[in-house]
Amino acid sequence: MPSVAPARPSKGIASFFGPPLLITIAVVYLALVLFVPAIAVFYEAFHKGIGEFLKAVGSPAFQSAVGLSLLATGVSVPLNTIFGLCAAWVIARNQFPGRSLLISLLDLPFAISPVVVGLMLVLLYGENGVWFGPTISSWGLKLIFSPPGIILATIVVTLPFVAREVMPVLEDAGPAEEEAAKTLGAKDWQIFWRVTLPNIRWGLLYGVLLTNARALGEFGAVSVVSGSIVGKTQTLPLFVEEAYKNYETQAAFGAASILAILAVITLILKEILERRTAQRGGH
Amino acid sequence: MATNLELSARLAQAPQRKTPALWQRVSLPWTITVTYLLIMLVLPITALFGKALTVSPAEFWRIATSDIALSAYDVTFFTSLAAGLINGVMGTLVAWVLVRYKFPGRKIVDAAVDLPFALPTAVAGLVLATVYRETGWIGQFFAPFGIKIAFTRLGVLIAMIFISFPFIVRTLQPVLQEMEKEAEEASWSLGATQVQTFFKVILPPLIPAILTGVALGFSRAVGEYGSVILISSSIPFKDLIAPVLVFQRLEAYDYGGATVIGTVLLLISLAMLFVINALQQWGRRYA
Numbered sequence: 001m002p003s004v005a006p007a008r009p010s011k012g013i014a015s016f017f018g019p020p021l022l023i024t025i026a027v028v029y030l031a032l033v034l035f036v037p038a039i040a041v042f043y044e045a046f047h048k049g050i051g052e053f054l055k056a057v058g059s060p061a062f063q064s065a066v067g068l069s070l071l072a073t074g075v076s077v078p079l080n081t082i083f084g085l086c087a088a089w090v091i092a093r094n095q096f097p098g099r100s101l102l103i104s105l106l107d108l109p110f111a112i113s114p115v116v117v118g119l120m121l122v123l124l125y126g127e128n129g130v131w132f133g134p135t136i137s138s139w140g141l142k143l144i145f146s147p148p149g150i151i152l153a154t155i156v157v158t159l160p161f162v163a164r165e166v167m168p169v170l171e172d173a174g175p176a177e178e179e180a181a182k183t184l185g186a187k188d189w190q191i192f193w194r195v196t197l198p199n200i201r202w203g204l205l206y207g208v209l210l211t212n213a214r215a216l217g218e219f220g221a222v223s224v225v226s227g228s229i230v231g232k233t234q235t236l237p238l239f240v241e242e243a244y245k246n247y248e249t250q251a252a253f254g255a256a257s258i259l260a261i262l263a264v265i266t267l268i269l270k271e272i273l274e275r276r277t278a279q280r281g282g283h
Numbered sequence: 284m285a286t287n288l289e290l291s292a293r294l295a296q297a298p299q300r301k302t303p304a305l306w307q308r309v310s311l312p313w314t315i316t317v318t319y320l321l322i323m324l325v326l327p328i329t330a331l332f333g334k335a336l337t338v339s340p341a342e343f344w345r346i347a348t349s350d351i352a353l354s355a356y357d358v359t360f361f362t363s364l365a366a367g368l369i370n371g372v373m374g375t376l377v378a379w380v381l382v383r384y385k386f387p388g389r390k391i392v393d394a395a396v397d398l399p400f401a402l403p404t405a406v407a408g409l410v411l412a413t414v415y416r417e418t419g420w421i422g423q424f425f426a427p428f429g430i431k432i433a434f435t436r437l438g439v440l441i442a443m444i445f446i447s448f449p450f451i452v453r454t455l456q457p458v459l460q461e462m463e464k465e466a467e468e469a470s471w472s473l474g475a476t477q478v479q480t481f482f483k484v485i486l487p488p489l490i491p492a493i494l495t496g497v498a499l500g501f502s503r504a505v506g507e508y509g510s511v512i513l514i515s516s517s518i519p520f521k522d523l524i525a526p527v528l529v530f531q532r533l534e535a536y537d538y539g540g541a542t543v544i545g546t547v548l549l550l551i552s553l554a555m556l557f558v559i560n561a562l563q564q565w566g567r568r569y570a
Contacts, residue, residue: 019380019384025376026373026376026377026380026381032421033441033445034396037407037410038398038410082315087319108552111502112548113505113525113552114506115508115526115527117327119542119545120327122538123334123542128536210400213401217404219405220526238405240403244409253409256406256410259406263403263406267394267398270394
């Protein structure tokens with residue numbers, strides 16, 4: 001048989017309408033689920049004018065919510081970054097029994113419902129809880145229904161991100177450069193700052209970015225441990241819910257729009273970091 | 284002889300002198316990792332199981348299978364499954380379109396897929412409830428047909444679709460990118476139709492990734508709280524999900540009830556983790 005050019009059925013109706021039809025379906029679905037809601041946040045926040053928006057975000061309850069959100073994020077991001085670096089190093093650079101168990105344990109906060117995370121902390125530290133609660137309250141301290149509980153809850157739900165992002169980058173980089181530095185007499189800290197860190201920096205930043213976004217937005221776990229006392233133990237997402245429940249739509253959307261702007265910034269930074277890592281892998 | 288002994292003594296000492304150095308290098312990250320995990324994860328989980336063990340088995344069973352709990356599982360699991368399956372189909376389509384076709388705005392669409400990961404769930408619930416209520420931008424088109432979305436199970440479904448959407452696209456995209464076009468072209472040149480090519484050549488290698496994505500999305504949807512609490516009415520036997528039930532029990536200071544249902548949810552999450560791990564290993568074997 002003489003060779004025939006591959007008869008790609010490109011002249012058929014299916015192929016003519018195929019790509020445009022599929023693209024249309026995809027875009028319509030994304031519009032219904034993602035784009036229309038995303039635009040609606042800003043429309044609802046600003047359609048009555050910037051004055052109403054400023055009034056909504058000027059309230060003391062709103063500002064204390066911002067403060068607590070920043071505190072919880074400010075504590076949990078550095079702690080989880082240090083832990084994430086250590087855990088990633090332990091897992092990527094060592095072979096030991098129980099290694100895959102450790103990886104599964106690390107993934108748990110992604111799998112468990114945030115409400116169950118909150119429940120665990122209430123049982124562990126709450127006054128009516130089973131464990132440390134009575135001891136802690138006998139010291140005159142209060143963890144649950146107060147800011148420390150919110151910080152703890154935020155730490156637990158955002159725990160895996162840095163470790164998860166750094167682990168594959170560390171594995172890719174391999175131990176060779178670190179070993180070379182060691183042979184040349186570098187100290188452990190020097191190796192970390194001059195060899196390891198430059199190799200993993202984009203992965204690390206990516207993990208920090210994800211931790212930060214989740215810490216600012218966490219709702220379920222924080223909601224359980226907060227008791228939501230207005231002006232005292234409210235984070236921004238809790239403020240959104242409280243305002244919405246009290247029919248203060250303007251205040252709810254004011255706070256929501258700020259969180260949505262942060263989400264958009266997160267996506268842009270994520271895109272930039274992804275491009276950096278792709279370039280690194282490219283050459 | 285003496286020199287031999289000295290030498291062997293020195294040899295025996297040499298590794299000993301090295302061991303502390305190595306151990307010092309190892310110890311700090313190890314100590315931090317293990318201590319942190321014990322305090323932040325193992326201790327809280329133990330507290331939950333510890334509390335669950337104080338509930339007698341008969342009582343545990345009674346609470347875990349009470350009518351209200353059963354209906355909450357029903358809403359949670361079937362809605363999560365529906366969300367996972369809808370996203371399984373639509374996410375595959377979106378991933379395909381993003382990988383295979385070039386069209387204006389493709390990069391923006393691609394970046395926007397991650398929006399549910401970046402947007403706080405409370406914001407998602409707030410805006411979905413606003414858009415999908417009877418007078419909302421999208422809800423108004425369904426209202427004339429008597430279809431209410433917000434504050435019903437359909438609303439819960441929309442919220443779960445929203446938060447689980449990126450999983451399937453992001454799991455599938457790399458697999459699609461690596462897939463070679465040669466197999467498809469071979470299939471066409473052998474005279475297969477597009478439908479045959481899709482179901483017999485393109486789809487089979489994608490199935491592990493699709494199932495992994497669906498399982499990840501399902502697992503996320505089962506635990507979801509923030510967006511659902513805002514878009515549902517949380518009425519028992521109607522649209523109350525299991526995590527909200529845990530929350531309501533805690534609010535009523537019914538720690539036992541909250542613990543039992545929380546434990547059931549935790550065990551299901553652990554089971555899903557195993558399923559996802561197995562699916563990922565299956566996918567790796569395929570690749």
